[in-house]
Amino acid sequence: MSKFIDEVKIVVKAGHGGPGSVSFRHEKYAEFGGPDGGDGGKGGDVHILSDGALQTLDKYIPLKHYKAGAGSHGEGRNKFGKNGADLILKVPVGTEIIDLESGEMIYEFLEEGVSFTIARGGRGGKGNSFFKSSTHQAPRFAQDGEEGEEKEIQLNLKLLADLGIVGLPNSGKSTLLSKITDAHPKIAGYAFTTLVPNLGVVRRRNDTFHYTIADIPGIIEGASRGHGLGLSFLRHIERVRGILYMFDATSIDVAGELKLLKKELRSYNKSLPSKKSLIILNKMDLIDDENYLEDLKASIPGKIPIVTISAMEEKNIELLLQKIDRTFFKI
Ligand SMILES: Nc1nc2c(ncn2[C@@H]2O[C@H](COP(=O)(O)OP(=O)(O)OP(=O)(O)O)[C@@H](O)[C@H]2O)c(=O)[nH]1
Ligand SMILES: [Mg+2]
Known part of the structure; x- marks a missing residue:
């Protein structure tokens, strides 16, 4: 029989944004074309979703880091990087989320099928084509992606009994x-x-x-x-x-x-x-x-x-x- 766990502390980490790309167009007659580095993809979000079929929190491992996917690199030809995959954590109805930094309850699931975004993925970095201006025709730099949000949370399950x-x-x-x-x-x-x-x-x-x-x-x-x-x-x-x-x-x-x-x-x-x-x-x-x-x-x-x-x-x-x-x- 699985053990009944009714409170568990975990860490959720949204995905890092992908870095922007530094790239220049290759054209037949010009050694360097203009900058064409695309932006990095956005990091995946972490969502928590209430699922009516679940009764316990026992699939969560205490203190484990649950991570969404990172965004991919931007590429040449102004290609944007792929967004990182979102992570969906399913919990039973009756679960509340406590933010361990503030000690506050930030959400409580009273119905099934409700999704709450607990950590947002970082934005992708801008590619070098973004930085082109009249005074700066050939920027050789691009932005890094932003960090994804990270939160330490506790999930508490309260049975919903009459x-x-x-x-x-x-x-x-x-x-x-x-x-x-x-x-x-x-x-x-x-x-x-x-x-x-x-x-x-x-x-x-x-x-x-x-x-x-x-x-x-x-x-x-x-x-x-x-x-x-x-x-x-x-x-x-x-x-x-x-x-x-x-x-x-x-x-x-x-x-x-x-x-x-x-x-x-x-x-x-x-x-x-x-x-x-x-x-x-x-x-x-x-x-x-x-x-x-x-x-x-x-x-x-x-x-x-x-x-x-x-x-x-x-x-x-x-x-x-x-x-x-x-x-x-x-x-
Ligand atoms: N004579 C008698 N014994 C009972 C009755 N109801 C329960 N018992 C006995 O009392 C004991 C305790 O019963 P449980 O139902 O386990 O009690 P509980 O309140 O759930 O106990 P905890 O889980 O320890 O808090 C068992 O030996 C039962 O068989 C009753 O109506 N009459
Ligand atoms: Mg009993």
Whole structure:
């Protein structure tokens, strides 16, 4: 299986312009005709193109230089050099480009089939025929081509999911994803089973309507400062329309865990915790206290809807999906 890479630094270099030519017409009766050196070709540009068929950035090699072609030399008889070949780098939708010199995001691909020119090729140098003037009939020089632009960039991939499942490790996020989508994430009884985000598609009503859900690695206290695996993956839920907070119902302090998750989300991006959300209490098959839910509801502030399920035993799953339809998609 290919490794999931969701950020990579690379160098892009547009092509050097071709040098202009120094040449003189050869005519039968004159040893030297006028200057006829053509211009050099333009260096190739580097474009970045969003491709709907790509899911990862794993074909990019960190720190590699990706170069467009150089322009060719100009030639005699005023022939222009050939332009250098453009280089097209394909990336998945959801990729953003950061300029590492300024640290700024310079582009973000939200749709497929969009091309962005990241580095422009250098102009070709002028040939000597360009420099001919009344006072300078036979210039013996030509211009060099210009350098192509070079940029150090970072490509970041944010999954474009409609909903994100956020929870502590081991709460059953991946189990739920495996039950409601066609994704097959790894599931195991230890923390940090999920090391990379998984994306699945939920198909509803005979496939007349579908949405995507991202299952991100478990979040622990300090995730936004780099603890656990949470930080680098929080970016994947920046653009979701809603968050499913998932808890292991056997936990003794669900309210405290919710607070912790929201705190980590907030320190990553202030607006994240105010997104529309739903609380999922999982592993209800392990709970037999009838008052459990009432007590818990009382302990959770605000009006976030709560759904109790057993992902493993597939209990209340349809109910959960209906609740999701209503809460996030108004249907
Ligand atoms: N009893 C019970 N166990 C469950 C249920 N759902 C998941 N589990 C178990 O809980 C453990 C963790 O499940 P995962 O789906 O890997 O949990 P996760 O939240 O994705 O964990 P991380 O990827 O580590 O963050 C596994 O052993 C599952 O079999 C449930 O409804 N009931
Ligand atoms: Mg998991």
